[in-house]
Each structure stands twice: as structure tokens, then as C-alpha cells.
Amino acid sequence: MPDTIIRPSIKLVKLTYWMAILLAAVVLAYSYVDTAPRGIVWLLLLPALVFVAAAASHVARLFTKLTVTGDRMRYESGILSKSTRTMELAKVQDVRVDQSLGQRMLNLGNLSIETAGETSRMTIGNIDRPNEVAERILEAAHQLAKR
Secondary structure (H helix, E strand, C coil): CCCEEECECCHHHHHHHHHHHHHHHHHHHHHCCCCCCCCHHHHHHHHHHHHHHHHHHHHHHHCEEEEEECCEEEEEECCCCCEEEEEEHHHEEEEEEECCHHHHHHCEEEEEEEECCCCCCEEEEEEECHHHHHHHHHHHHHHHHHC
């Protein structure tokens, strides 16, 4: 089975970028209306802040991944300081998918993985097609157990 790399979805990041662009267009359009108060252009700080938040989410997404390879799973996250957690696929006991209403509409979800002997559950947020990913992880764990 080839390596599977799972990352948080880009859908919400793109949505935030589009919100920043739309908000900037609204502020610019309003600033050209004759009845708008002078100096209203400072309102462009609001879409700029939304854009910076989208860019931060985009960068954080690039530095977060779960890799399923061979008989192991490796979860890596962090930009300047990095955290890596390696788990054996054979020890996977529970794979859980949680979806809010908004996540269900976008086919996103939070993937939680629990392994034997671990005291904590590992959760990766906003994964595309989370049920398919959960099935793939469980299938890889079961194939490994059959060996």
C-alpha cells in the first residue's frame, strides 16, 4: 500500500480568503459613495486582518500532516517548533469522525485516532472526506493484523 498523506482541508482557508476579498470590495465601494464619511478607507484594516488570519491558517495547514506508511502512522505539526507523534497501525483501536453542521455541508470533519496503550486521543481537524479516511486507516490496520 502506498504512503497516504492526510492534511487539513484547504476549503475553509479559501473561504476566508474570499471573505477578505469580498469585504475589501464592499469597503472600497462604500468609500466611493458620495454620502460616505471622509477617511472611511481605514476600514480596509478589517479585510486586511481577515486576510492575515487566512494566511496564518494556510501556513499552519501546510505544516500539519498525518502520514500512514507501512505499519506506522506519523503525525507532524508545527512551524518553528515541531511536534511528531509516531504510532503503530496494529495498535489502532478506535477511529472516530466528528462533524458539525457546517463541516457536514462542506464534507469536512475532525478525525480522532486512539491506540492501545495511549492515554490520549489524537485529533486532526477539518479533514476532507473524513469517513473515507477513517475507513482507509482501519482497513490498513486490519490488513496489518492479518499478516
